[in-house]
Amino acid sequence: MSQEIIKIAEQARQASLVLQSTTTEQKNATIRKIREFLEKDKDAILKANQQDLEKAKAEVEAGRLSASLFKRLDLSRGDKYQSLLEGVSDVDKLPDPTGKITLATHLDDGLDLYRVTCPVGVLLIIFEARPEVVVQISCLAIKSGNAVILKGGKEAYNSNVALYQSLQNAIKSLPPEEAIPLASVQLVSSRDEINELLGLDQYIDLVIPRGSKKMVRYIQGSTRIPVLGHADGLCSTYVDEFADINKSPKVVTDAKVNYPAACNATETLLIHSAVLESQLPAIAKSLVEQGVTMRADERALAVLKTTDIPADKYQAATEEDFDTEFLELTIAIKVVDSLQEAIGHINIHGSHHTESIITEKKENAELFMAKVDAAGVYWNASTRFADGFRYGFGAEIGVSTNKTHARGPVGLEGLVIYKYKLYGSGNAVGDYGAGKRSYIHSKIPINQD
Amino acid sequence: MSQEIIKIAEQARQASLVLQSTTTEQKNATIRKIREFLEKDKDAILKANQQDLEKAKAEVEAGRLSASLFKRLDLSRGDKYQSLLEGVSDVDKLPDPTGKITLATHLDDGLDLYRVTCPVGVLLIIFEARPEVVVQISCLAIKSGNAVILKGGKEAYNSNVALYQSLQNAIKSLPPEEAIPLASVQLVSSRDEINELLGLDQYIDLVIPRGSKKMVRYIQGSTRIPVLGHADGLCSTYVDEFADINKSPKVVTDAKVNYPAACNATETLLIHSAVLESQLPAIAKSLVEQGVTMRADERALAVLKTTDIPADKYQAATEEDFDTEFLELTIAIKVVDSLQEAIGHINIHGSHHTESIITEKKENAELFMAKVDAAGVYWNASTRFADGFRYGFGAEIGVSTNKTHARGPVGLEGLVIYKYKLYGSGNAVGDYGAGKRSYIHSKIPINQD
Incomplete structure (x- = not known):
């Protein structure tokens, strides 16, 4: 040393x-x-x-x-x-x-x-x-x-x-x-x-x-010091069976193309089989217009083939594609048959960063937001909103995928901890207990922002 | 594996x-x-x-x-x-x-x-x-x-x-x-x-x-997983130049003898030279009555020798004693010439667990509580109060000397983190920026405890 x-x-x-x-x-x-x-x-x-x-x-x-x-x-x-x-x-x-x-x-x-x-x-x-x-x-x-x-x-x-x-x-x-x-x-x-x-x-x-x-x-792996991890992100957007077609192409496209190299860009599109034929063509068209190429699973591929999207804009997805952070204008597409399947996929393949559901059904949104284990869970909004400035923190240290101390976009609050200040008057612990004094434990009102 | x-x-x-x-x-x-x-x-x-x-x-x-x-x-x-x-x-x-x-x-x-x-x-x-x-x-x-x-x-x-x-x-x-x-x-x-x-x-x-x-x-040292450290504690009590003699023997004795094997028991007594002769004899007498033996520095030793405390109850302290968690009825005693010296000693030799000052002077207490880097900083109270039940948490996972996530006595709050839930209506990040929409960032009132 x-x-x-x-x-x-x-x-x-x-x-x-x-x-x-x-x-x-x-x-x-x-x-x-x-x-x-x-x-x-x-x-x-x-x-x-x-x-x-x-x-x-x-x-x-x-x-x-x-x-x-x-x-x-x-x-x-x-x-x-x-x-x-x-x-x-x-x-x-x-x-x-x-x-x-x-x-x-x-x-x-x-x-x-x-x-x-x-x-x-x-x-x-x-x-x-x-x-x-x-x-x-x-x-x-x-x-x-x-x-x-x-x-x-x-x-x-x-x-x-x-x-x-x-x-x-x-x-x-x-x-x-x-x-x-x-x-x-x-x-x-x-x-x-x-x-x-x-x-x-x-x-x-x-x-x-x-x-x-x-x-x-x-x-x-090299230190005893706590690490606030600013890992990359594998974010997903799930188009639910109750998604509004006026929202899904816009939100999915923004999430993918707004800044593809960012950790909060969407890498995987999950789409419910019930809206596959009605919504995937519009979403795909919007993506392709912005230069995106697609890696689609079998069922999504079949639908893409029915559209007038040029065949060089999509190909069959490999299993690996659903664990890949492309960080460029490429998106993986997977069809699911239930909300539960979408949640399960995200909890296994995601990086616990930011995940979004597009739906008009409140119960589905709330279930998704409760059960998906991620720093950010969004309803009808682009995953790209995961950012300290957008959240109103004014400045950002980075985005944390830790599950202790600070999670998600980290502002100044992530750089502080606390200490306990005890104001006594000569108090001993031995004064308390059976037959002696009892603790009061009443809340003191806090007058500050 | x-x-x-x-x-x-x-x-x-x-x-x-x-x-x-x-x-x-x-x-x-x-x-x-x-x-x-x-x-x-x-x-x-x-x-x-x-x-x-x-x-x-x-x-x-x-x-x-x-x-x-x-x-x-x-x-x-x-x-x-x-x-x-x-x-x-x-x-x-x-x-x-x-x-x-x-x-x-x-x-x-x-x-x-x-x-x-x-x-x-x-x-x-x-x-x-x-x-x-x-x-x-x-x-x-x-x-x-x-x-x-x-x-x-x-x-x-x-x-x-x-x-x-x-x-x-x-x-x-x-x-x-x-x-x-x-x-x-x-x-x-x-x-x-x-x-x-x-x-x-x-x-x-x-x-x-x-x-x-x-x-x-x-x-x-063996894992990438965050560790909530429940280390032992080397706590100190500092008897300031403005300490009240009606408080110092009681608080110091409780801090040492109430449960000597606990991590919040006091191991080091720091005493200001101005009150060495007037307060150390009473503190030492109270400690000895409870079975404590003392490791005193030169100046403290000289004062102990003037008392009627049996000579087998104290001995000269070694440097090592000020870095030792005795976890038994032994206390190290050091004389300091200023509040600043006490703070300096604690920040170097302490374990950042719980530290107490005995003083009647508010400015000294506040300075001590601001400058001492520990999970608990106490004024006229025994270090033994560092405990989840006493703090009113109802139950305790343990006491943390970490400086991230949870510090001090850890209750249920130390076992939770948070997620950000974003409720949108089809929003894209691309809608915001120069010449486009601006963020409002107003506080929503929170109606809960």
Whole structure:
């Protein structure tokens, strides 16, 4: 274990202890200063980004890097830099998630218990390409009072370092009485450092990997530290026997084509046999118009063949297709004979991310939403709504398919935990029991949002 | 991987999917039936327990098992069996933690989002000695809608099997329309099975080890499944410079002697140098009267020597003493020169479990409670209050020193997570954006407890 890595983790821990009692105003002042510096340092940052892009271009040409990864690396595309700046201001405006009372109980006279939200402590964020993550995550961590160690991908090395230096200079520029510790945000770069950091569970409280499923699983298997998994998603949309034909083509098409590479895009279309002939042609036509190709099971294939859809737009599905996240304009189609069969298929083949039912029958919708085990269960809406901004969280750390701590789109709330504060007056446990005092356990009203 | 273990995990997963939509009344009917059967089967269960006790007695005599472990094994001691039955009825009376709306947002007209609590899924509980855990955890799991796989210690093998069979017979006795799946509760026995189960993260959602720190750490390091850690506790009580001498001896003594083997017992006493001479003698006298021996640092030792406390009741502390969970009538004593030094010591040497300050000065108490990073931060109260029953949770899974999901004493709430339910009317994400629809994001009032 290198001393340098231990020092980084120790410094993060010390910073996190200071951040436990940093005021909202101090945190916001830091975030505003970060925006100021990012505006000031724009040219230098884009120059560094240009260096990464030149290297990446060669990698793309050599076929070692995908074009979409290259796009994501580019900070000067369209209004990307402006969005990055506005994202910083958005976090400034969000309410502080710490210090909220979530339970208050009068245990006895002179003995009151409060459960109060507080930062988790030290976060380790591991991310690939997108350099803007440095800024986004740093601001969310500061706002929630967490220290953060960032580990970015090597493709974005120069961009990450330039953004990080701008952030550090912003923190340094504040008068000491307003400043958060400099070690609140730290950046590490080499891959070796990751394995060392994953062993430091005495300093690091939560790991958030943002990347491929393979990377997330590797990290989960390599550490005692809790992992907030941002896995990919295999989402399904089920067109029920009582689906409205005015809704199904629109919702299914949006769910597939709105952003096919996203984890909340629909990969599998389930359709009830009762509406197969009446609705599949319209749905398929709408999909094909948007460039989608279909992998259909036998019964769906038979119906597609009766339409005027060109035969090169569909083919027979393999079993594997129903376990595949295509992340592109391909959809698997399966016919089911009951709502129960649809639910069963989703619970086995889905990734517990987001699943939608199209139906006009409330009982079917409620049964689907109760029995499907997923972070999001939707009725007559596109799976693409699974997103922190759309949910109204203002900002998002990512989407979690964990079933503990935070599930679904994760906003600032996912970066806090709570502590119990007990206000006594000299109380001993030995005062209570048979023939002695009894607990009152009455609710104390909570006056806050 | 044995097929039998995979089958157990698969069955648990199937049961958990059914439990997702089991009604409160069904769950309560099962819990009441369990109490009925445990009363009926009392003689058979105590007979099985007797077999375990006889084997254990030989182990104690051979020095391979501790007397306290032997005591904990005994289900016929005092009113233990009656407490076990009453614990079942307590869970029946607790509110169902699932189906509670914790967030409701109007995203747009015809598009409403609800966050609703739901079961985690499949729990794996690993526990040592205490056979009553079989009953307690099974009832809490059923009430929260989780399927559970129980792995007990070999010392309690016969007792665990007898209790488990009584539970199974209770479930089987219910009419099918009221019954929960039989696989909602399963018991496994051999140690090999644990390692296999820890690899089945596709079926098991949460592991709760109840046992030694060593066992908890082993499990954390051996699985991708989230672990709710019930570690031991190194709790401290800090007697501040503004402590009231009418409170400090009482609170410190209760915190040490009320149940020294518990994780919330105080192991370290920190005392401010300004009250060392005025308060330590009274505190020490109170401790010694209850049989406590002291490990004191140099300055504390000098003061103890001026008292009439027998010299065999105290000795010089080693550095190691401040990192030791004695779990018996021994306390380490350290003198500090400031509140900040006390906070620093606790954040480094404590286990982030429960820490108390004795002071009359509100600012000092608030600073301590803000800056100490622990699940419980107390003011003028014994650390022994860290307990689900005392907090008013009605029942407790254990105490967590995790900083994600559930922290401190964990009641039924720690066994639930949430899902997002989105009620749409044919909505597509593509309908929103610049020049298109905007999100409304208004709060929907929640009418429930």
